[in-house]
Amino acid sequence: MSQIIQFSKGFDIGISGTANQKVHQIDQPDTFAVKPSDFRGIVQPKILVSVGDNVKAGTPLFFDKAMEKVLFVSPVSGEITEIIRGARRKLLEIRILADKEIEFKQFKQFSKSDIANCSRKEIVEIIAESGIWPSIIQRPFGVLANPTEEPSSIHISGFDSHPGAPDIAFLLKEQGEEFQVGLNILNKLSKGIVHLNLNADEEIASFFIKTQNVKISKFSGPHPAGNVGVQIHHLTPINKRDIVWTIDPVSVARMGKLFLNGQYDASKLVALTGSSVVEPRYVKTYAGACLNKLLVGNVAGNNNRFISGNVLTGENVGENGYLGHFHNQVSVIPEGDTEEFLGWMLPSFKKVSFHKAFGLLSFLFSSKENIIDTNTNGEQRNFAITGAFEKVLPMDIMPTYLFKAIIANDYDAMEALGIFELIEEDVALCEYIDVSKNDIQAILRKGIELIRNS
Amino acid sequence: MKLIQNLFDRIKPHVEKGAKYEKFHTLYEGHRTIFFKPALTTGKTGVQVKDAADLKRLMFTVIVALIPCLLFGMWNVGHQHFLATGIDASNWDKFLVGSIQVMPILIVSYAVGLGVEFTFCVIRNHPVEEGFLVTGILIPLVMPATIPLWQVAMATIFGVIVAKEVFGGTGMNILNVALTSRAFLYFAYPSQISGDTVWTYLGDRTAVDGFSGATILSYGAAAAANGTDMMDDIGGHWYSGMFDFWNLFLGIIPGSIGETSVLMCLIGAAILIFTGVGSWKIIVSVFGGAWFMGLIYNFVGANSFMLMPAHYHLVIGGLAFGAVFMATDPVSAAQTETGKWIYGFMIGVLTIIIRISNPAYPEGIMLAILFMNVFAPLIDYYVVDAHKKRRLKRATI
Structure with a gap:
């Protein structure tokens, strides 16, 4: 039997433009890109291809000098057209002009019984060379998992509670078998339990219920109930020297496909969301897709922000930017780069706020269809208000004191106050509701890097 | 609205970096953000949308919450004045007399406080902060109506500098700024902020026979010192029923402007x-x-x-x-x-x-x-x- 864990802390930002559950046929984008910056913890990427090379889906593009066995591969087949470097020759993007028909590099195929007989070492090698490994993330710190370590448990969040997030069960439709195979493989990676954490507030898809070899837990409450970090905190809290791995469900199914078909299949459904999308819906493409073709003819207005991911943790990539490796969602919202006369004072029913401060009346309606732009709604200030961060972080952690410890470079306090349990997405709501408009996610990352490198 | 925007746009070139009045840039920004919510947008990474509330709005909420105290305080100053001088007056007259007495204190507090705040913004090049919006109204409300205006100015300067600016501005202070201002007056000029005569504004009129401006607290202290029965003493107040429980609750008593x-x-x-x-x-x-x-x-x-x-x-x-x-x-x-x-x-x-x-x-x-x-x-x-x-x-x- 599964247990239900209830949260009352948190906040659902009612943003309009959640995708309808239908897949729209599109012309595939011409170019795709792999961005090393999508993967936290890469020390020094070493590139394996050069401009003009032809690659298949699954051909290695680069590896990290710190973990030479783990290869980062191409999501599609085609020709390398550009290798973009930034300041100090930092590798930013590898762009690939895709073939019309995707060709796959062939890896070893397994039957289900073969997998059961595989050793951990064999499995690790296959995952690492095929490009699946970078989807496994290590907690603490939210960085690439190290194949030479063994986690005490593995966690998968089976739902996404971010604003306008895609329905994970819909993303995995008709991939129940591959998902189960993926879970079986994960069981080989750790002697501990593989946790599948599901949403207690919605009907659970049948293939989730049928899964085996996992411990199912259910979570109920507003965002961040779907964040795997919050779930881990309530199931197997992380302390110093603990290692827990997390992986997203889409990558679990991809892992299953790799073993059954011998192919690195980076295809995925992507939800096109946000108030500036005319028809919010799903499209099928590959990891790293250029956004332009996904959204062609489907965007209203001409001053919009194009975000790979959701509005809390996503990245502003621009109209012709590329989809992030972990993102199953594109958000398009209006830019808020205009002044508003007495905008800080006048009453409004439309402005979404966690606070009920004077004149912010949106709480009266709790509409799920609000248009929210990118304006910061105020300038950056010192921390002044207390007790608010605590209301959106359903963990036994004192966020204000942790952030202050990070700002003060107080290593002992950071450790004691629970920095091992958090990554950026867990404090994104704190950043959203902060009336002092500080970049909380950046502050947390600074603290994480200080601890990692200490 | 467009007019104000144009006005600011005209000033802008003079306060930008490298311009003659560069130093006043923070002041310019501070004033512009009072009229217009700024056109700042979220960064490339981190949250892409932010909550509609900011510190300005939260501070404004506190001011809204203080308005009942302020309006009642104005009325009460007038009410106590006419009570003590034995004149019948309408509520409007009471409010008028009270506001004529209170408004200058409020104006001095804001003008002096914002002056200090702006000076520090220019000297230390930090943005104009909202903290004083609330402090500026709290200071008058904890003063007696008879307080000399120069003392209000002194107290405000002391409070803003010593309690706030030396620590680095709003959010960094240890002591409550408005109370530090009051404590300054309390110890520096006790005769204008304590005792029995400061709480009721008499103006140039004379009080009725038997009038005493003592608060119930001084009745208590006196009773303790003289060994009399306090409840009997307040029962014999010159204005019968002044210190009944419900009258105290409503606050129709002498005291600081906003606190009764x-x-x-x-x-x-x-x-x-x-x-x-x-x-x-x-x-x-x-x-x-x-x-x-x-x-x-x-x-x-x-x-x-x-x-x-x-x-x-x-x-x-x-x-x-x-x-x-x-x-x-x-x-x-x-x-x-x-x-x-x-x-x-x-x-x-x-x-x-x-x-x-x-x-x-x-x-x-x-x-x-x-x-x-x-x-x-x-x-x-x-x-x-x-x-x-x-x-x-x-x-x-």
């Missing part, structure tokens, strides 16, 4: 608690602490002030105003949730101890809050320490 009415403070408290800007834990625990200490004094009962029913403590002096608007200042209060209970309770307890056991200070709330402001970081330190230890325990199981 518990009812208005509770309306303010309702606004602060509903909007989440003020901590209900602090407000409740201050009242709780005061009542608890009042009961203990009832039990000791060494003089008639101690025997005053404990619930009277909640409606006299500035306890309610302090609990709702001063103790809840999020910057100078305890910041942990457990700490807020301890902090508030101790303020209540200390207020009553100062009231009853220290004849030199008839009212204790100001000193109690300042004292606990200093101790708030210590309370938080132990609460956070306990939290750390609990987390550590979890790790070692």
